[in-house]
Amino acid sequence: MNRSFRMRRAGVEPAATLPESGRGYRHVCPGCGEGLTLYDLRDGDQAYWCDPCGRGHRASDPPPQALQPLPDAS
Secondary structure, three states: OOOOOOOOOOOOEEOOOOOOOOOEEEEEOOOOOOEEEEOOOOOOOOOEEOOOEEEEEEEEOOOHHHHHEEOOOO
16 A cells, blocks of 8 residues: 655755666656655655645655656667
């Protein structure tokens, strides 16, 4: 089960901006298709968050729609 997490709390800062995956996928919001921001959580885990939709998921549990093939991936 995938749960949304509130990541706009004190002490939760965005991690460094990361390039698209070297494995031929980009991580996008399943709802709107926009790129997601990676956050470091206080419990040591990381999570992706979509600012326009206000939804997110833990990095270790992405929904299948969150990983889209890059156009030039072979």
